[in-house]
Amino acid sequence: MSMLRRFVRTLKECCSLQDGDTVLVCCSGGIDSMVLLHLMNKASSLLGLGLGVIHVDHGIRGTASKKDAIFVAGVCRDMQIPFYGYELHMEHTQENLEEHARILRYDAVMKCKNGHGFDYAATGHTMDDQAETLIYRIIRGSGIRGLAGMRHINTHGLIRPMLGLERDEITRYAAANDIGFVNDSTNNDTTLARNFIRHKILPLMKRINPETIGALSRLSDIARGEGEVLEAMASSLREQSILLDWNLIRAYRAGDLISAHEAVAKRTIISILTEMLGEPRGIDAIQVQGVFDVLMARKRAHTVKRRVRAVLDGKAMVFMDAGKETRFDMQIQGPGIFRIQGLDQAVKIDFTQTDRVTLRLRSLNNGDRVEGKKAVKILSDKGVMNSQRRFWPILLSGDEIISIPGIIDTDRLIAVHTEFPYHE
Secondary structure (H helix, E strand, O other), rough: OHHHHHHHHHHOOOOOOOOOEEEEEOOOOHHHHHHHHHHHHOOOOOOHOOEEEEEEEOOOOHHHHHHHHHHHHHHHHHHOEEEEEOOOOOOOOOHHHHHHHHHHHHHHHHHHHHHOOOOOOOOOHHHHHHHHHHHHHHHHHOHHHOOOOOOEEEOEEEEEEOOOOHHHHHHHHHHHOOOOOOHHHHHOOOOOHHHHHHHHHHHHHHHOOOOOHHHHHHHHHHHHHHHHHHHHHHHHHHHHEEEOOOOOEEEEEEHHHOOOOHHHHHHHHHHHHHHHHHHOOOHHHHOOOHHHHOOOOOOEEEEEEEEEEEEEEEEEEEEOOOOOOOOOOEEOOOEEEEEEEOOOOOEEEOOOOOOOOEEEEEEOOOOOEEEOEEEEHHHOOOOOEEEEOOOOOEEEEEEEEEEOOOOEEOOOOOOEEEOOOOOO
């Protein structure tokens, strides 16, 4: 089967493209991305696709990178494809250069894709890139989730239609079709991890197995399949064990998590942390083990990236925002239903409206008292978990606390009455 036919089948079956879709092609000017552009241009006439091209200049190589942009723009002009150029103005001396460049490049691609109304953005990642990704993640101690590698399509509409093609095939295709391309000198810089893997580690692995690239691709497929089964089990466990979900604080029955297989429990932990931290690429295995140790009562607490704290609270495994500041503080001008930002919960407040009344709703602070009693003690007496108390709202008139919504209302002058959490 020709490369074009395989490519078109991948677009339809693995990337879910349909006739009439629009695709933003990510093109650096290197051989992989130029072959991607050539194949996408051929496929566009077969599938009725609309195309655009984005080139991102990181600014690391000065005039050389500007020449790359000019080259890609010229090819697009000849193909009559819209061209979008972005400049990032990065410094070569920047720490963690590869990762920082990836994040900024991805942001630029998504901004262009969404801003110009493209359905998808396509990158030129190959089977060799997949192999390099797996080796890097193995070195870092990744689990099955990491070994699944890159997918043909992600939830943001990024597609990788060349994942099934090896770089040797791409090189031959470029030569056979007289496809021009540029060479990025930074690709030879072995102080960068991915280049070191490409130029030093992979050649050694190929001495043992000349088909290393294909073998690692199969490992990725196996890990992805097994990972999907594990993910489904973790999702089920998470649903059956949940006690509380206030966005900034989430609690699960510890007994349910403990009784599950360790792998399922850890995948559940990964799922929760990934969501709370906004880290779609996953969580470091050491951090996951730290949280698991809390679940098994081997340690009191564990904080992940200084942002999410995991603790055992009675029979509940709690994940909560690790910040110590006031989480919300809002003015209440009149009776009504108020959604608390961050908690994703609502409170209903009724009181006798007067011109002089302006109330405040904020999160509980240590030392808060209601009619001389500690607010945390009042919540404790009502069975509210220790971890949950500092996320509970309190209502003030001036500096005086007049209500712990849903627990106690004290101000009789304006006949305050509250319901929390309020569900319409």
